[in-house]
Amino acid sequence: MSDHARFEELVLPHLGAAYNLARWLARDAHDAEDVVQDACIRAMKYIGSLNRSDARAWFLTIVRNAFYDWCERNRPAEIARDEGSALDAAVDHAAVDPEQAAVRHAESKVLADAMAELPLAFREVLILREMEELSYKEIARVTNIPIGTVMSRLARARALLQGSPRLRAIGETTTRGNR
Amino acid sequence: MNCDQASALVGAYADGEIDGLERQSLAKHIRGCAACAAKHADILALRERLRAEVPYYAAPPGFRERMQALAASAAPVRPVTTKSARERFAWWGGGTLAGSLREHLGWLASGAVAGCAVMALAFVLGTNVIAWREGQDLATQAVARHVRATLDHRLIEVASSDQHTVKPWLSARLDYSPPVRDLAADGFPLLGGRLDTIEGRPCATLVYGYRKHTIDVFVRPEASDAPPLRELRGFNVVHARGAGFDWTAVSDAGADTLEAFVRQLVNEASQPSKG
Numbered sequence: 001m002s003d004h005a006r007f008e009e010l011v012l013p014h015l016g017a018a019y020n021l022a023r024w025l026a027r028d029a030h031d032a033e034d035v036v037q038d039a040c041i042r043a044m045k046y047i048g049s050l051n052r053s054d055a056r057a058w059f060l061t062i063v064r065n066a067f068y069d070w071c072e073r074n075r076p077a078e079i080a081r082d083e084g085s086a087l088d089a090a091v092d093h094a095a096v097d098p099e100q101a102a103v104r105h106a107e108s109k110v111l112a113d114a115m116a117e118l119p120l121a122f123r124e125v126l127i128l129r130e131m132e133e134l135s136y137k138e139i140a141r142v143t144n145i146p147i148g149t150v151m152s153r154l155a156r157a158r159a160l161l162q163g164s165p166r167l168r169a170i171g172e173t174t175t176r177g178n179r
Numbered sequence: 180m181n182c183d184q185a186s187a188l189v190g191a192y193a194d195g196e197i198d199g200l201e202r203q204s205l206a207k208h209i210r211g212c213a214a215c216a217a218k219h220a221d222i223l224a225l226r227e228r229l230r231a232e233v234p235y236y237a238a239p240p241g242f243r244e245r246m247q248a249l250a251a252s253a254a255p256v257r258p259v260t261t262k263s264a265r266e267r268f269a270w271w272g273g274g275t276l277a278g279s280l281r282e283h284l285g286w287l288a289s290g291a292v293a294g295c296a297v298m299a300l301a302f303v304l305g306t307n308v309i310a311w312r313e314g315q316d317l318a319t320q321a322v323a324r325h326v327r328a329t330l331d332h333r334l335i336e337v338a339s340s341d342q343h344t345v346k347p348w349l350s351a352r353l354d355y356s357p358p359v360r361d362l363a364a365d366g367f368p369l370l371g372g373r374l375d376t377i378e379g380r381p382c383a384t385l386v387y388g389y390r391k392h393t394i395d396v397f398v399r400p401e402a403s404d405a406p407p408l409r410e411l412r413g414f415n416v417v418h419a420r421g422a423g424f425d426w427t428a429v430s431d432a433g434a435d436t437l438e439a440f441v442r443q444l445v446n447e448a449s450q451p452s453k454g
Contacts, residue, residue: 007250010412013326015246016391017431019238033242040246044253056413056431111232129194130229133433136196155190158225 003047010055011043017056017132018063024127025067027116031074039066057138064124064142078120114164122157129154180208185215193222195435235391317378317427318416324375324384325395325414325429334393335371335386345372349383357383357398358422358448367394367440377427387440394430394440401425421445 018039022032039062043050050058071079115123124143128134140147185208191197192205209215328334337348342359349372350356361369370386370393377397387394401423415434419426419441428441 004251008247008330009326011250012243012247013329014413014431015238015243019242020236020391023236029236029239032236033239036238036242037246037249040249041253044250052412054413059413111228112234115229115233126229130226131233131235133436136191136194151191151196154194158190158222162221162225 003044006047006050007044010050010052011040011047011059014056014059018059020131021060021063021124021127022067024116024131025064025120025124026070031070035067035070036063038070039063042066054138056132057134057141060128060132060134061142061144111161114161118157118160122153122160125150125153126157126161180204182208182212182215185209185212186218189215189218190222193219193226230390237391317418318411320377321395321397321416321427321429322411322414324377324397326412328373328375328384328395329393333373334395336373338371340369340371342369345369345385348372349374353381353383355383355400357385357424359385360444360447362387362440362443362447365440365443366390367443389430389432389436389440392430392432394428394432394437396441396444397427397429399425399427417441419445422448424448 015036018036019032022035022039023029026032026035039059042062042065043059046062068079115126118126125139128139128142134142136147136150139150143150145153185205188197188201188205189209192202192209197205209219337345339345340361340363342361346356346359349359352374359369359372363369367387367389370388372386373384375382375384375397377399380399383398385396385398387396401420414429414431415437417428417434417437419428422445426441426445428437428444430437432440
């Protein structure tokens, strides 16, 4: 199979997942397109190293790397904020004041907003797990961290979302409304 | 298992990452412990809300075609030349480390690069052999049909959410009549159907939606032993037998979701049609 045929058959089917991941990481539609575009060029470049059985995790790894490189060039502060002890101090990052939460009471946008406000390191594992349904092993590979760290970051990401006052304020109403 | 141990594992348990005896003892603990049970329920509730309320962003129209054209104009790196092998190494190694290695240990690094090229070549040979072996496999064929149909935009030949439209269309073109059920109530709306060829025989393919994913279900009269679940080229493939048919589902939706979906589909097909 030619390299371009390999790209079309193995990589292109995962373009939707790639765009969704880039969109959630960059939090902007236009920037997400730039990131995926860069990822496609890289994927084509390294298509020879693609193993047939794990095309999705392989391509998502490239998308994530492309995002971090893009971020370093365009929003260096965002990565710096996530490094080291900043992660431990991130408890209230997703929080907003209860008044604001009350105003947005009925909007289902609230959870999406809280998710978008999670620090990068937590946002990415949560998206890969809950939206792409990757296994811990795959997430570890895509994000280049040990499986144990995948586990603890997921726990932290969930705790941050569940602990967000924005969510607590609306949690009960929404749950009841859905049933 | 005590509460501290269990509490640390509840997340992994909810993610289906715990197997065997540990899974059993954890399940037992959660049944008996209100705190851990609440923690588990919270994770499942959050998951449901995330799936219902958080958008799965779709790429803008024409994006796919643009990326396809972009890739057509890009050239892959050849593993056999020294320069490209160095780039390959830099990519996997994270750039900076490889770069400083090259600067400070020029001649030594070039030896390492030659080693990489040999390994890359062996790797390419290895994957080709595997690909050749997979050729005869049912799962391989199913994934190939799914991808082909997606790329050719002929995923659906008869578009309808009405099982009474899809079923006769398929029956008229096949020597068997596949059971067709809409699972919209479970989050898997029937989108339509098409014809494929699997193992040299015409086959009914039912197409379902799940959030932004598509699921292809290949339905064939019961024949061989059903092979187990597997993953291929990043797609999940689930086989099942029931209601007198063999079912093969292919999707980029998660393995858990796909398994639950197929179980539900076969279950529905085993019962008389409601519609």
